[in-house]
Amino acid sequence: MIGVLGGTFDPVHHGHLRFALEAVEALRLRSLKLVPARVPPHRPGPAATPEERLAMLQAAVAGTPALEVDGRELVRPGPSYTVDTLASLRAEHPHEALCLCLGADAFRALDTWHRWREIPALAHLAVARRPGGRLPARGPVAELLQQARVDGPEGLAGRLAGGVVLVDLPRLEVSATRIRALLAAGRDPRWLLPDPVLEIIRERGLYLARN
Numbered sequence: 081m082i083g084v085l086g087g088t089f090d091p092v093h094h095g096h097l098r099f100a101l102e103a104v105e106a107l108r109l110r111s112l113k114l115v116p117a118r119v120p121p122h123r124p125g126p127a128a129t130p131e132e133r134l135a136m137l138q139a140a141v142a143g144t145p146a147l148e149v150d151g152r153e154l155v156r157p158g159p160s161y162t163v164d165t166l167a168s169l170r171a172e173h174p175h176e177a178l179c180l181c182l183g184a185d186a187f188r189a190l191d192t193w194h195r196w197r198e199i200p201a202l203a204h205l206a207v208a209r210r211p212g213g214r215l216p217a218r219g220p221v222a223e224l225l226q227q228a229r230v231d232g233p234e235g236l237a238g239r240l241a242g243g244v245v246l247v248d249l250p251r252l253e254v255s256a257t258r259i260r261a262l263l264a265a266g267r268d269p270r271w272l273l274p275d276p277v278l279e280i281i282r283e284r285g286l287y288l289a290r291n
């Protein structure tokens with residue numbers, strides 16, 4: 081099974097990487113693809129270019145074969161839709177299960193995603209639950225959960241897509257927003273993200289305060 085973790089990764093940090101590695105272990109993934117999205121133009125704050133975000137991701141996963149960086153959304157014109165990404169992965173891997181990893185917050189809003197009904201036909205969903213985190217109780221996403229939920233990763237075996245599994249994955253108190261804020265304030269974000277990523281940020285002068 082191949083895992084997929086989307087995000088802006090602006091920049092990638094230890095919260096993403098621990099989450100990814102623990103998803104590989106908990107779901108027994110052959111590999112997990114980190115898929116950076118094109119940043120919507122209305123997103124606030126200084127943002128690195130797609131090429132810079134890709135370079136930081138590659139530096140972050142170097143030496144960890146289970147984690148791969150997949151830049152397909154950066155080269156695809158137009159908005160980055162998860163459904164398109166999963167469809168192109170499905171075409172490349174017709175006989176292997178796919179599993180989209182996402183937080184409970186994102187899962188709750190799944191019915192706002194472009195062509196969301198097609199997603200369970202393309203991949204399993206692994207929903208990371210946080211202690212006290214809420215799952216949808218009513219509405220179309222709650223119905224999907226009721227119909228597709230399996231008890232554990234074993235419940236996904238033998239199918240290429242369509243299951244929903246809840247997993248306990250850690251969520252470190254790190255966000256890219258905080259790292260950008262520290263850098264913009266001239267402070268040191270070390271130990272929130274891998275050193276090789278911080279080196280790229282420093283070399284290229286990323287996330288400095290705008291004049």
Ligand code: ATP
Binds near residue numbers: 088096099
């Ligand atoms: P920003 O602060 O810029 O909004 P972010 O740090 O939340 O960014 P994203 O690139 O938006 O990072 O996140 C990509 C994916 O990683 C999302 O599914 C998000 O839920 C998850 N994620 C982000 N931060 C963490 C964390 N600290 N622990 C676990 N997962 C995380």
